[in-house]
Amino acid sequence: MLPDSEIDRVLVVTAHPDDADFGSAGSVALFVDRGVEVTYLVVTDGDAGGNERTLDNAGMAELRRAEQLAAAKAVGVTDVRFLGYPDGRVEPSLELRRDIARVIRQVRPDLVIAQHPERNYRFIAPSHPDHRAVGGATLDAVYPDARNPYAFPELLQREGLEAWTVREVWLTGGSTPDHYVDITDAVDRKLAALQAHVSQVAHVEGFAEFVKSRFAAWAEEAGFGEGRYAEGFQVVSTA
Ligand SMILES: [Zn+2]
Numbered sequence: 220m221l222p223d224s225e226i227d228r229v230l231v232v233t234a235h236p237d238d239a240d241f242g243s244a245g246s247v248a249l250f251v252d253r254g255v256e257v258t259y260l261v262v263t264d265g266d267a268g269g270n271e272r273t274l275d276n277a278g279m280a281e282l283r284r285a286e287q288l289a290a291a292k293a294v295g296v297t298d299v300r301f302l303g304y305p306d307g308r309v310e311p312s313l314e315l316r317r318d319i320a321r322v323i324r325q326v327r328p329d330l331v332i333a334q335h336p337e338r339n340y341r342f343i344a345p346s347h348p349d350h351r352a353v354g355g356a357t358l359d360a361v362y363p364d365a366r367n368p369y370a371f372p373e374l375l376q377r378e379g380l381e382a383w384t385v386r387e388v389w390l391t392g393g394s395t396p397d398h399y400v401d402i403t404d405a406v407d408r409k410l411a412a413l414q415a416h417v418s419q420v421a422h423v424e425g426f427a428e429f430v431k432s433r434f435a436a437w438a439e440e441a442g443f444g445e446g447r448y449a450e451g452f453q454v455v456s457t458a
Contacts, residue, residue, distance in 0.1 A: 220454055221330060221387045222397065226250070228329035229257045230385075232319060234309060234349035236265040236287035237416040242345075242347050242391030243296050245333050245402025245409040245434070245450050251295035252405075258298040259291055260319065267306035270422040276306075281419055282294045290415035292429045294408050310347040310454050311336075311356040317371045319360035324380035335393035335453065345392025354390065361385045361457050389452035396451030399441030406434065408447040 229250055233239045239247070239259055249259050264280035265287075275281060284301060291299045301320050309315070323331070336355035338346040364370040366384040376379045390397065402409060410430055413420060420426050431448065438447035 220456075223253070224279070225386075226329045226342070228326060228328045229255055229330045229332065230259065230260060230326045231332040232262070232322075232325060232353060233262045233334060233352040234262050235306065236261055236415070237281040237419050238350065239287075239393075239414040240290050240294075240409065240416065243389070243450055243452075244290070244412040245405040245448065246332075246400040246452075247296060248294040248408045249400065249402065256298070257296045258300065258321050258322070259287070259296055259436040260300050260302070261287060262302045262309060262319075263304045263349065263363055264301060264316065265306050270302040279418070280306075283416075284417060286416045288334050290339065293412040294405070295437065309352040310358065311352045312387045315353070315356040316364050317374070319357055319382060320371055321378070322362040323360055323365040323375055323385060324374060324383045327383045330387050330389065331357065331361055331457075332391065332452070334438055335390040336425070337393065339392060339394045343395045348367060349391075350392060353354055354392075358388065358455070361388055384458065385417050386456070386458040388455040388457050390455060391450075392451060393453045396437075396453055397451045398452045398454045399437060400452070401438065401441075401447055402434065403438070403443075403447045406431065409434075409448075411447065420428035423439045 266276040266280035267281035334350040335352035438449035
């Protein structure tokens with residue numbers, strides 16, 4: 220694994236507003252504490268999500284972008300980018316790979332955090348088709364697209380974006396996590412980030428307890444002991 224000292228920039232790529240907050244906001248808060256630059260790239264505006272159907276899709280998109288900005292701020296992230304793909308219909312297309320590769324070349328992250336491209340048969344929630352599509356496109360953008368100067372040559376020729384090799388990817392939502400981050404010191408910030416998604420979680424009774432118990436269970440699994448919280452990832456070396 221990459222040592223902490225070699226992680227200066229992190230890019231988190233997700234399908235929807237709130238995915239980054241469920242998957243990795245605690246770890247992100249700890250990165251920010253250490254002075255790491257973190258960028259969020261959100262592929263859709265989440266315009267098909269939410270409980271509140273008084274808004275049309277455009278209204279929902281605007282609301283969810285604002286909620287994601289607030290959630291990012293709760294863990295110290297101010298660079299949040301949206302690609303505006305339609306929610307619920309994402310495919311791991313060449314166009315999406317190019318759009319993610321572009322941001323990889325702009326941000327030049329050491330580490331990318333992405334959603335697992337495979338279905339989790341132990342727990343279905345993280346396996347939304349958009350998550351799998353974005354996870355797959357992100358891994359393809361990491362290898363080979365972003366590092367290959369001949370892939371999407373317009374990125375280099377028209378936009379001057381040099382090839383970039385991401386050295387490690389952490390996948391969220393998979394069934395075989397092999398790296399746990401103790402997020403106890405950041406769990407309140409993670410919760411605040413999640414609660415910034417008012418349209419998604421305000422109506423959920425006992426939401427805070429649900430979140431805490433879920434991440435406490437991972438801390439147990441990781442052997443961190445009682446009263447601790449953890450996020451789990453599958454680490455992929457991409458150097
Ligand atoms: Zn999602």
